[in-house]
Amino acid sequence: MQVTPAVQVVPTGPDAGEPPPQSRHIATELPGERSRDLAARRSRAVPAGLLSGADVYVGAASGGIVEDVDGNRFIDFGSGIAVTTVGNAAPRVVARMDAQARSFTHTCFLATPYEGYVAVAEELNALTPGDHEKRTALFNTGSEAVENAIKYARAFTGRSAVVTFDHAFHGRTLMTMTMTAKNRPYKHAFGPFAPEVYRAPMPYPYRWPSGPANAADEALAQLELLIDAQIGADSVACVVLEPIQGEGGFIVPPPGFLTRVRDFCSARGIVFVADEVQTGIGRTGEWFACEHESVVPDMLVTAKGLGGGMPIGAVTGRADIMDAAPPGGIGGTYSGNPVACAAALAVFETIREEGLLGRAREIGDRMLLALGEIASSHDVVGDVRGRGAMIAVELVEPGTATPNPTVTAAVNAYCHRNGLLTLTAGTYGNVLRFLPPLSISDDLLDDGLAVLRSAFATVAP
Ligand SMILES: *Cc1c(COP(=O)(O)O)cnc(C)c1O
DSSP states (O other), X not given: OOOOOOOOOOOOSTTTTSOOOSSOBOOSSSSOHHHHHHHHHHHHHSOTTOOOSOSSOEEEEETTEEEETTSOEEEESSHHXXXXXXXXXXXXXXXXXXXXXXXXXXXXXXTSOOHHHHHHHXXXXXXXXXXXXXXXXXXSSHHHHHHHHHHHHHHHHSOOEXXXXXXXXXXXXXXXXXXXXXXXXXXXXXXXXXXXXXXXXXXXXXXXXXXXXXXHHHHHHHHHIIIIIIIOGXXXXXXXXXXXXXXXXXXXXXXXXXXXXXXXXXXXXXXXXXXXXXXXXXXXXXXXXXXXXXXXXXXXXXXXXXXXXXXXXXXXXXXXXXXXXXXXXXXXXXXXXXHHHHHHHHHHHHHXXXXXXXXXXXXXXXXXXXXXXXXXXXXXXXXXXXXXXXXXXXXXXXXXXXXXXXXXXXXXXXXXXXXXXXXXXXXXXXXXXXXXOTTOOHHHHHHHHHHHHHHHHHHOO
């Protein structure tokens, strides 16, 4: 029998293995020829429902640059959706992964355990808010970690209801898709959904009907109505909240809201879970966004930035909650893979050694300044918000708060065509979000902001 030779997969790009020069450079029409060839192969091999934000294929990435297979270099304002916080192919991450991969790549922690897993758990137990006794369990993704936080909360409380918020995003698995707020594209056609998931209003300062000053009080009253009067507090296992909502559009709740939800849960024996999958691991200028408000959650979920590009997620929580799950009840074949654990240990080290928490705050200050200037001269910008290296602008019809997804898509496309990788977000698709790697230089950051300035000048003068 004739065997068709497999497609040869080799690292592509002009200088495979070399980090790309740290400058923006558009060398070809976009997408270039090699990206177009890959797009044609993709359309025959990959289902249509998987959408990519950009139409160029990556050859290499490091620092603040993503280089495509045709030699075009883009400034990275996305970090692969808040994942490569310490930089792409970050040297410590690569070195530790390399050493681990040469030693062993997998045994399954449930079969034959190893130190890396324990060390990541120790780090997260020490770094997360609160000095109570903690335990950490590792998983492969953010969704899987959130799912398991629900299992822990249910096992501990003996209750079943889960409360989430408007504009929430918690993942794409059946349970976390149910918890996610937005119908299209996340839920449409994929039901029926998991039972016992309830939704409370999110105090969204920019869009709160009676104004931002009332948002926290009124949202709290609605939460109380939902939990005390409708579900019954003694049926609620947990409340799950992103301290700053990510996919929902970088919605920062009013000061004090997190603390009040925390206290509300404590008074009712409800487990308070912070989903820090997007905000955690230095992104906002603290290790965790909860720290900005000195909030100590019962459980805290991480993923994205945790692995520096490797798939790993974690649930870190009160020892009494985490130890309540029955023996053998939690786990997974790959959960806490040793190479991913090595990457996570390198991420902790890099953030410490390179002072990246401070760097996240500097990046945020620089972005807020530039975006404030853009906002003052372009009335499509309705709101500028965020913390640290997690900043967004919300775009509206001038003079109103009506969402403007059209101009959002146009600014995003202009940026891509001119060498800046940006991402969109938001329930109404009208938010541009910026998540640069903390390894980006000031020069690249400024150049990226200049592209953004000319995007607004061109698309929404
Ligand atoms: C991305 C994200 C998830 C899901 O993580 P995956 O690794 O994509 O499964 C969950 N919660 C939040 C807040 C996220 O941003």
